[in-house]
Amino acid sequence: MSKExxxxxxxxNPELGKCKTRLxxxxxNEKALEIYKFLLHHTAEITQNLKxxxxxxxSEDIWEKDIWNNETYDKKLQEGIDLGLRMENAFKAGFKKGYKKIIVIGSDMYDLTQADLENAxxxxxxxxxxxxxxxxxxYYLLGMKTLEHSVFTDKAWGTPTVLRDTLKNLEPKxxxxxxxxxxxxxxxxxxxxPAFQTLLKK
Structure with a gap:
């Protein structure tokens, strides 16, 4: 299963002033970075044992020494002028390697578990x-078995229309x-x- x-x-990259700018x-900036690091740790926890x-x-540079264990995770750099192109290039590379089912997630979801990913x-x-x-x-997760170009183009990334427009692209499927x-x-x-109260009160 894991080979597919x-x-x-x-x-x-968790750098001061460069992540979670709306937060x-x-x-x-300092508290936003602390919260983002907390979310990164959670993402590592729920993915490290996933089969x-x-x-x-x-987003910027590959960090060899950070929370992402080099033996568990392959490290790559996003490529493309916007989020859609960056995701499409990542999916393309995965399908080219022969993977059958590919899912993308971000790293700012606290309400996500390993079981959710297995279910997906x-x-x-x-x-x-x-x-x-x-x-x-x-959307916080997108998975596919074949590359669908339309979901990665003509989107106003970061706005409330993304999900609606994506589902429209996928309507016949x-x-x-x-x-x-x-x-x-x-x-x-x-x-x-509750999970964020200690961080917010610091």
């Missing part, structure tokens, strides 16, 4: 695509929708969340 499955993890507008090949795609791979057995809708109108989850972009996303 590939998980792509898209991540920003930083409310809590400041799938794992590629971590960095399993659902690709009976559908062409699997999509995890985010509460903000985007068999899509499996996962539960709607909340990714972390702004203070409102974590203000009431």
């Amino acid at each position: 499955n590939l998980l792509l993890i898209f991540t920003r 930083a507008a409310s809590v400041g 799938a090949k794992k590629y971590v795609y960095y 791979f399993n659902r690709l057995d009976s559908s062409d695509f699997v999509v995890g809708p985010a509460e903000d109108g985007g 068999k899509i499996n929708l996962l539960e709607t989850r909340n990714d972390v972009d702004v203070l409102e996303d974590i203000k009431e969340h």
Whole structure:
């Protein structure tokens, strides 16, 4: 099973002033970086034992020594002028390597577990695509068995229309929708969340 499955993890290099900028507008750059590192650790925890090949795609530079264990994760650099092209290039590379089921996630989801990812791979057995809708109108997970170019183009990335436009691209295909989850972009996303209270009170 693991030889067929590939998980792509898209991540920003955790550098001061360069990640979670919308959150930083409310809590400041240092706290935003701390929260992002907390989310990265969570993402590593829920993916390290997943029975799938794992590629971590960095936004700026590949870091050899960080939370992503070099024996568990293959490290790569995102390539493309926007998020869509970067994701498409990562999917293309995975299919070229022979993987049958490929899923991409970001690294800013606290409400995601290893079981959720296993479930997403399993659902690709009976559908062409699997999509995890985010509460903000985007998606937190996208999986496919064949490359679908249209989902990566003509999108206003980071806006509430992304999920709607993506599902429109996939209309004739068999899509499996996962539960709607909340990714972390702004203070409102974590203000009431118990897991973030200690970080916010520091």
